[in-house]
């Protein structure tokens with residue numbers, strides 16, 4: 001099992017923690033200094049959540065060892081999931097039956113496809 005020696009920036013206690021006890025955060029790509037990320041844990045000495053600045057190489061080693069990387073992406077960058085669609089009417093049972101009938105009939109399927117994508121039809 002991997003253990004990582006960390007020194008608390010508040011009380012200076014040096015302790016060994018498992019990689020899963022560290023939470024990693026990338027503070028921003030716009031930072032010019034090399035230590036633009038941080039590792040956080042709860043110190044056994046002062047019982048506070050403390051953080052140390054770390055550089056990218058250390059961050060990658062900690063991720064490889066099993067530490068968790070916090071998702072700090074802005075809300076706008078999140079992927080929209082289909083179940084959160086905000087337009088259109090929900091499908092009904094009749095829509096589903098019509099869909100299966102179109103799939104069963106090749107001519108109807110081709111006609112429906114031409115209606116949707118006329119540039120692909122003769």
Ligand SMILES: [Zn+2]
Pocket residue numbers: 008009010011012013043044045046047048050
């Ligand atoms: Zn401490």
